[in-house]
Amino acid sequence: MGNKVLSVVIPAYNMEKYIKQTLDSLICDGYMDKLEVLVIDDGSKDDTAAIAKTYEDRYPGTFRVISKENGGHGSALNKGIELATGKYYRPLDADDWVDTSALKAVIAEMEAHDADMVLTNFRKVYEKTQKTENVRISNVWNRKQIDEGKAVPKPGRKVLIYGQVYDFDKELFDYSKQYLFHFVSYRTQILKDNNIRFDEHVFYDDMEYDIFPLPYVKTVLPIDRYLYQYRLEREGQSVDQSSFARNNKHRRKIVEHITEYYVKNKALFSPNVYSYLREDILWKITRQYDIYLTLMKNNSETCNELMGFARTIQRIDGNIYNETCSRRIRLIMNSNGILFPLIASRSIQQLNWKYKLWKNPNPAAKAWTMESDKPMHRMITRRRILKALHLTWLNKDMRNISRFKNIHKGERCFITCPGPSMTIKDLELLKDEYTIGVNSITKAYAFTDWRPTYYALVDSYAFGKTLSEKEVPGNTFCQREAFFHYRVNPKTRNGRETHLLIDYSNHRPDWMAKHRIKYSDDMSVCAYDGFTVTNMAIQLAIYMGFSKIYIIGADCDYSQPKIHFIEVEDDKDKISGGWLPAANDLGIEGYKAMKKFAYKHSCEIYNVTRGGKLEVFYRDNLERVLRNK
Template identity: 30%
Template sequence: MSKVLSVIIPTYNMEALLPRCLDSLLADEALESLEVIVVNDGSKDGSLGIARSYASRFPSTVTVIDKPNGNYGSTINAALPVAKGSYVKILDADDFNDTKALLQFLSALSGIDADLAVTHFTQLGSGGAKEVFKYNTMGKEPYEYGKVYEADDVLKDGYIRFFLMHAIAYRTDLLRNIGYHQSEGISYTDTELAFLPIFHIASLVFLDINLYQYNLDREGQTMNPVVLARSASQLEKVTDRLLEYYESHIAAVSEVRRAFMKQYIENRLRVMFKLHLLDMPRNSFNAEVFGAMFDKYMEACRRDGLSFKLYPDNKLLRINYITYWQKHRRRWPAALERCNSLLDKVVKWAYVKIYRR
């Protein structure tokens, strides 16, 4: 039986969590149609031994690639050329899949023909907190599950602003045909996987399956605010790659795709500015470093016709960060930042209670 799905698991020093990840995949009913590729990225702990033990137990399903450390993107680049599945999905070693949902996903993939499959995912926080993310807008789910849409018919409607790695699986041949290659030597390159191929997809399908279980409750997790602040330079390098790809491919796509990708890159620049101007601890903020990045990206905005504003997430304080920086070349006063942080928490709590399940 041919493999329906290849799951690539980038692994670096994950001996404590890799077994949970692998166990979530290797149900008896999944083995024939599933391929699991564990890429050991130069781990210094027992991750490689664990991966090889699973490969010996499940030789027709689990493959291990052992390579020197090259960071996240290098693991994808190592696995993609050898993947046998019709579709490919990334699963970080500290995360896991819902096993029942995986079986549903495999069944669904075997009966569809689309470049991109989009599922739900659960974000797991501290103290057992769970939040399910679906591609909806303010509680509305506008797409028929299981129906294959032409990509532009979805991208034109404004409901979807971006895709996240946890929710997507691509047709393997699509990634190979576009020569997909992820940046190496830095973290946060999963954003490239969620952005670059969208220029090329012709079709997509939404599936009512809550597959990926995204673990944020781990010390050192890359999305931890402290780690993010330390990694601002890596995020900037990823943003540079997205912008470079945008500029080299935008002229060749439809007007609908152009508008979607323009919105995406504007949002990415907004995220970068927000990281420095509000999210980053004040004692980590470097005005000179941010000023250079700000000027570089504002020049790109002028060059590419990009335009956006940056207001607080709570949408109650109507002070544009960008205008404030341009006028004062400094961040907001500390008292205003504390007030804004409190409002953000209150508004997010209310939103989750009303719209998320």
């Protein structure tokens, strides 16, 4: 290796429209002697190479143009690995660019540290709308965030700081899980020594870039700079939906190749990395099936492609095949393709879109009824159709909520309710526990630095309105994620808010007459209103996989002068309204149904409330429970 710190490799094919912006962004005064820019002209028919040559003439020690026969994006990356002399290797697509000031800082950090992988933030830039979206490395913080108290690691994990080198497997990998093309630069010698090469004459080789070098990465350096500027909404981009269909054979080849690489090289991966990659590869295989079923023509050629892909995955690894082979795919395979036209029918797919939404809920309808928010219930119907057709990946909100499925499997949590018996001292006793705060527990934030792990709000009509008008003390609802009723629009926002659809079927008169109460197995579809926000939180906890749930501060006693341990603005109105005892009776019925629901999901619920009248769940003592963790 020479004295270059960073080699930027730019695969370029007919990019005369964009290449100047790309190359201009790489002119960084004071650092040109440490930077190597390799423009790999992949047989362009336009002036791409001629434009790049002018930069080579102006900066001969930095820019270099290599012209070759067309071999595709992977071929250009391979040529870059062969020729790169920099300490680190960073691909840059010819229609993207870098932030020049960030580039200078990154080169300085790369020169000062030694790591096998360097992670940098990146920015999505939407060409048509000119909007931008910053994408940060998660679970890593800068000094300002730490000083402001915003650095909140997972329980048992330390605060990870930008600008420090970490053990890839033990300290960062299972914590961030974001080793994608736009984040990553590799140590060049790793690519050379291990003969890392990517498929040629195909699109989507970036998926190989994400995986092939990982067995050899031992250390990683995160840098708090938005280096890569990723252009989106450009016509013909390989990430367009139409391109997925048009180039399905390219994607199929890549998915098969990375699956085979993953299976054959198991011994090279640490167990931690191998486990993570399995989840990622299963998703890529499932996505390929969905491309055949939803984006391509319903004909024999598509059917043969799907079946050929399925047989290849089965040959590579039978277990992976079984995990990704949905009921639809099995029906196609078992019928030797005869059922494919029916399963891939556009009519069946379009059933999902037949349910048009009203723009606004009916303000005249009584709260907590189906009629009070018909648009939301139509959205729930759409999601149920998506789930039945195994197309949940089409819905961004469903994908987002599904991230929380079983993430706390086998663990315990405390649901902190704002009943009169709750105290600030009790909340502070729970600092080292997983907790879910509900509704007006946020009123306590002004008196303690305790924050729940998660937060849940189902009352969109009363307390939800309060949150839309006032900031939450400390400007954060919780350590991780806040779950709100679909209609809640809080004033405080930190990018950790998830909205849930709430099904009000339990309030239907015919259901109530039969004492029929239902709860949700899949929060990505909806939660059911169970007459109390606590039941909403319990549904969340069960969905997350908690096996023991402790409720504290759920008094269920409205004979006292106070409803909440810290009063809420409309408490007096609720008391004078006289409807609280009846609402409490409904809540008790909801708890009884919840106890049965939890039992079916192998989950135990305990009540550690000090006093109160909730006797549905086994009572325990808070201090004793905390001692016996």
